[in-house]
Amino acid sequence: MRIEEGVELARHTTLGTGGPAKAFARPESQPELEELLRWARARSLGVAVVGLGSNLLVADAGVDLLVLKLAGELAAVEIEGDVLRVGGGAANAVALHRARAAGLGAFEFACAIPGTIGGGIWMNAGAYGGDFAGVLERALVATADGSGWLTAAELGLSYRHSALRHGQVVLRAELRLRPRPPDEIKADVRELNARRKAAQPTNRRTFGSVFKNPDHELSAGRMLEACGLKGHRIGGAQISPKHANFIENANDASTANAIALMAEARRRAHEQYGIRLEHEVEFLGGLELPDL
Ligand SMILES: Cc1cc2nc3c(=O)[nH]c(=O)nc-3n(C[C@H](O)[C@H](O)[C@H](O)COP(=O)(O)OP(=O)(O)OC[C@H]3O[C@@H](n4cnc5c(N)ncnc54)[C@H](O)[C@@H]3O)c2cc1C
Numbered sequence: 001m002r003i004e005e006g007v008e009l010a011r012h013t014t015l016g017t018g019g020p021a022k023a024f025a026r027p028e029s030q031p032e033l034e035e036l037l038r039w040a041r042a043r044s045l046g047v048a049v050v051g052l053g054s055n056l057l058v059a060d061a062g063v064d065l066l067v068l069k070l071a072g073e074l075a076a077v078e079i080e081g082d083v084l085r086v087g088g089g090a091a092n093a094v095a096l097h098r099a100r101a102a103g104l105g106a107f108e109f110a111c112a113i114p115g116t117i118g119g120g121i122w123m124n125a126g127a128y129g130g131d132f133a134g135v136l137e138r139a140l141v142a143t144a145d146g147s148g149w150l151t152a153a154e155l156g157l158s159y160r161h162s163a164l165r166h167g168q169v170v171l172r173a174e175l176r177l178r179p180r181p182p183d184e185i186k187a188d189v190r191e192l193n194a195r196r197k198a199a200q201p202t203n204r205r206t207f208g209s210v211f212k213n214p215d216h217e218l219s220a221g222r223m224l225e226a227c228g229l230k231g232h233r234i235g236g237a238q239i240s241p242k243h244a245n246f247i248e249n250a251n252d253a254s255t256a257n258a259i260a261l262m263a264e265a266r267r268r269a270h271e272q273y274g275i276r277l278e279h280e281v282e283f284l285g286g287l288e289l290p291d292l
Contacts, residue, residue, distance in 0.1 A: 001025065001035055009058045009067065009284075012050045014114065015207045015247070017255040018058025019285070021067035028072025030171055033142055037169070040066040041144040048166045048284055051119030052091065055208055059285030060255045065166075070118065074171060079104070082177050083137070088118030088170035095175075096189070105180025106135050111189040112196040113208075118170035123282070124157040128192055132175075133157035139173040147171060160212055160280050201240040205249040210262060211277040220269075220277055221245035227268040234260045255287065263289050 003025045009018035023045065027033035040047045046065045050056065070089025077098045078085040084104065086095050092110040095117060099107050109130025113120065120132045121139055136152045144167070156163030164170070196202060211220040218226065224244035231241040236253030239261060240246035247258050266277050270292045279289065 001027075001032060001039070003036075003039070003066075007067070009050065009053070009063070012067075012069065013053035013056050013058055013207070014205060015053075015057065015249050015253065015255075015258065016205050017060065017249065017253055017258065018053075018056075019060050019062030021062065022064050023066040024069070025066065026069045026071040027074060029074065030140075030142070030147065033068070033070070033074065033169060033171060034144075034147065036066065036068065037142060037144040037167075046166060047144075047169070049088070049118060049169050051089065051116030051122075052114055053207075054114045055119060055123060055125075055280070055282055057207060057255050057258055057281050057283055057287060059283075059287050061285065063285035065284070068169065070116070070169075070171075075116075082179060084175040084177055086117045086173050086175065088116065088121075088139075088172060090117050092116065092120060099177055100182050100185045100189075103179055103182055104177035105185050105188075106130070106177045107175065108185055108188045108192065109134075111192050112202075117173050117175075121155065121157070121170050121173060122162055122164050123160050123280070124162055125160070128195075131157075135175040135177060137174040137176045140171045142169045142171050143167055199243060201242045201246050201248055204240065204246075206240065206246045207281050209245050209280045210247055210265070211245060212280045214275045214277060216273065216275055218273070219245070223269050223273060223275065223277075224265050227265070227272050229265055229268065232261065232264070234264070237261050239265065259287060259289065266292060 006020040007024035049068045074087040075089035076087045079102045138149045213219045229239045232239045235257035236251040237257035238250040
């Protein structure tokens with residue numbers, strides 16, 4: 001069990017911001033993970049997992065937590081019949097590649113979601129009409145008190161939300177897919193990726209959608225665009241000129257820059273539309289947006 005100190009989390013987020021973790025480890029098996037959870041509990045240290053950091057804003061000052069990155073068998077992908085057995089740390093891209101090779105469809109929606117299975121379940125990631133709730137049978141979740149299987153219903157998956165809390169680690173999951181010819185899967189993925197590339201800043205460092213879509217005729221992106229925020233910049237962070245619900249690391253941005261941009265965007269959307277935008281990105285390390 002190797003525990004490192006002061007690992008910079010900027011290396012583990014797609015935005016490329018965030019300070020050091022008090023403790024950092026890469027468990028490769030269930031016993032190793034459970035030992036780490038007990039180690040943290042004995043020290044009253046909170047625990048959080050980082051997947052590919054593609055939906056994560058980490059405080060510049062760092063986090064007083066044990067941060068885990070799942071590896072080895074906790075990131076493996078196996079196929080049994082039409083069930084994909086995946087480690088919580090497996091990248092969606094790898095899982096999709098294996099599913100396609102085995103002639104299993106229904107996971108195509110994840111082709112452009114640059115995260116892991118655990119991160120996808122945590123926030124019920126989805127796109128183009130599909131989401132994890134639609135394929136997840138059950139997940140093995142570990143805590144310092146032990147591990148157990150939870151069904152999709154027990155995980156409370158809804159729009160970009162689950163009932164999971166830090167300290168609960170998705171070790172493994174079972175996704176039920178459907179037989180589909182690999183060529184059809186490939187063609188669908190190509191089309192979805194092209195749609196994505198046309199609408200979003202796919203060649204920039206971002207953390208995906210900043211805000212959830214509000215209950216309004218305008219999506220969050222259209223609303224922020226109408227507020228004149230495209231290209232708005234604070235420090236090294238800017239609202240994408242291509243899609244206003246993305247924040248780009250334009251030049252050595254900090255998390256504080258991104259938070260300041262988010263606060264400004266919320267303020268303007270509230271002023272102009274009376275809407276309180278809710279952030280989709282996850283915060284780590286005591287980050288907060290000011291009240292409206
Ligand atoms: C260019 C781009 C496009 C994107 N498009 C989409 C999209 O179309 N749809 C969409 O829904 N999202 C999208 N996202 C956001 C992001 O990719 C997803 O939310 C993804 O599921 C996050 O996975 P991750 O492994 O990177 O999680 P992280 O960002 O590392 O973590 C997110 C949360 O999950 C928790 N977590 C991660 N792994 C585990 C685990 N094993 N056990 C318990 N908790 C865990 C973390 O602690 C954190 O709270 C996009 C992001 C980018 C950068």
